[in-house]
Amino acid sequence: MSAKQFSSVWLREPRKATSPGRSREEIVGAAMELLDQEGLSGLSMRKLGAKLSSGATSLYWYVANKDELLELAYDEIWAEMTLPDPEDSGWRDAASGLAHSMRQVMLRHPWSADLLGRMPALGPHALLIADKMRRMFKLAGFGGLEIDYAGATLTGYVFGMTLPEVAWNAAMADQDYDADEMRASVVKAAAQFPDILERIDMDTYDDPRAVREMCFDFGLVSVLDGLERRLVT
Amino acid sequence: MSAKQFSSVWLREPRKATSPGRSREEIVGAAMELLDQEGLSGLSMRKLGAKLSSGATSLYWYVANKDELLELAYDEIWAEMTLPDPEDSGWRDAASGLAHSMRQVMLRHPWSADLLGRMPALGPHALLIADKMRRMFKLAGFGGLEIDYAGATLTGYVFGMTLPEVAWNAAMADQDYDADEMRASVVKAAAQFPDILERIDMDTYDDPRAVREMCFDFGLVSVLDGLERRLVT
DNA sequence: ACCTGAACACCGTTCAAGT
């Protein structure tokens, strides 16, 4: 009874969209620009205020706090994800399409990787994808809780595989690093581990982008095969 | 040439461990206590200083900055993970054991979920696990880059699946929520989506712990089956 | 060699006051 209400922007009525002054959409749009340019830590209420040439604290009229603002921006991320119609192409292709789309969105908006899996996804765009994904797995032949298990497995894989990629990109971006130096560093750290050193000698460091993509596909095919196997037994 | 060196605690010589005064171990230990108690956002250099009854800035003698301190604490996380010897039990049981161990560590130290996948894992304990995992997948029959792909797939899955669980626990912890209220909230948010509503009616909300565990195992078996399939083709 | 406090440049958020 005493429990604090679970709180989320999506559970409160939005403020009436009266014409004058700023609007939520405008604020969220500006926030996303800032996030894309400077990352999660680059978004502060003060900077955002400045960008909209208003006081930082004026934003609190439209948004309860920074977390709710992030919830709003976060839902926009889900709007960019696409799930092909499984009736057309079959569930495997649809699932694969969603997976690649999620990965691309994360790579395009690195800050989304800081929110995915951490923040409740109760916005309309997130729910739409969740709904489509449930229908996809039902069509594949899953029933009951397994529909949700399959969904969690797929999104869990994509997220867990892509996050390190995003983090790596970020680290490289603000260091404009040198491939050989990097390799030498890792060799130094891993000096005691012959199996790891063996790997470093491979061509991994030469075209990291291509290797990442192959790694993602390898894992994705494995996950889909594994899910498919649940259907026959 | 101009490139900033890739920087990590593990690439610098540690300060000589002279007897007097504080030590790195002591500082990292205190940091981990603070992290376990108050989470990542609960760790500040000032609080940590107070805990060690010294000025916040004294810590900078032992550690270049907060990030390096986190790198040190992060490696301790890897020390808690166990990988059964695949020679004894076969690679599938070993992989499964590692996966469950990773999950338990994340649940025990929720702050580690904020670091996993984001922070370079170049500490000795992390490398030891990476090395063991490579050997495990070699023994399974993988070769070349596929050894790494398999490893990335397994750890990606575990991490991506467990992170939302950790986040959920955290949200619930500081709200000591009410199950029915929660359910009602989600119903409200998902009002437009019949497929999602259908799921909410299921028993998911009654024993979330058990459901989480089943979900994790369902996905894990799928991933392992999918990896096994890569071996036969 | 080790530790200190003051200082700098930031945060999110509250709130009384303005229009």
Added chain:
DNA sequence: ACCTGAACACCGTTCAAGT
């Protein structure tokens, strides 16, 4: 109804100064 600035309670980090 909307916006403001001052103020509060925090941050990480630098640096000159102490022992």
